Amino acid sequence: MKFKDLFLLPNLITISRLFLTIYIFLNITPDAFTKINLILLIAIIGISDSIDGVVARKFDQVSKLGIILDPVIDRIVFVLLIFWLSPFFNTYFVMLLFFREFLVSVGGLYVLKKKKTVTVSNKGKLGTALIFISMCLTILNTTYNLVFVDYFTYISLIFYYYVALEYLYKLINKNE
Numbered sequence: 001m002k003f004k005d006l007f008l009l010p011n012l013i014t015i016s017r018l019f020l021t022i023y024i025f026l027n028i029t030p031d032a033f034t035k036i037n038l039i040l041l042i043a044i045i046g047i048s049d050s051i052d053g054v055v056a057r058k059f060d061q062v063s064k065l066g067i068i069l070d071p072v073i074d075r076i077v078f079v080l081l082i083f084w085l086s087p088f089f090n091t092y093f094v095m096l097l098f099f100r101e102f103l104v105s106v107g108g109l110y111v112l113k114k115k116k117t118v119t120v121s122n123k124g125k126l127g128t129a130l131i132f133i134s135m136c137l138t139i140l141n142t143t144y145n146l147v148f149v150d151y152f153t154y155i156s157l158i159f160y161y162y163v164a165l166e167y168l169y170k171l172i173n174k175n176e
Contacts, residue, residue: 005063010056014066014073017048021077025084035143039136045081046132049074050125068112075105081135088139090150096157097131104164107171127163130156 005011030038052070056062079101086094134153141149 001065001068002063005065008056008061008063008066009059010052010061011063011066011069013048013052013055014070017045017052017077018073021045021080025080030085030087035139038139042081042085042132042135042139045077046129049077049128053120071108075101075108085135085139088135088142093153093157096161100161100164104167107164107168111171121163121166123159123166124163127156127160131160 006015024041033041052066056066079098082089082094082097082101134149134156137149138153
């Protein structure tokens with residue numbers, strides 16, 4: 001890993017997402033936003049989760065630092081976001097998300113320690129997108145009270161766990 005890699009555009013996007021999230025988490029409450037602006041903020045954080053990887057591949061700026069930095073910061077940002085938005089969600093939903101993030105973090109440490117690799121799948125990206133969409137719908141649902149949102153949220157959570165278990169299965173049974 002090289003210090004100069006810290007200044008590659010994808011890594012700057014990743015680090016910026018972390019600092020923005022920490023700033024918002026420490027200084028602003030979700031109530032300070034209109035629901036639409038809160039949904040837009042969640043969407044921007046969610047989309048920026050993908051942009052750094054796209055930029056890294058498109059401009060050939062994939063680095064060892066970015067390979068480690070991106071998933072670690074993704075987990076931190078996601079956990080902060082869940083905690084910050086927790087008043088909007090059912091307690092079980094929040095607890096299940098935290099538990100999954102804990103398991104994924106432990107798995108990530110295992111991957112680093114064993115120097116294994118796990119390829120990010122489209123299912124993993126879809127699962128993350130569904131959770132971000134669930135967050136947005138849940139916030140919107142505080143106004144409209146639509147029944148399908150709860151079903152969508154829990155189906156998304158089940159899929160999110162499925163993807164994590166699939167990664168775990170690949171990690172244990174395959175030598176990627």
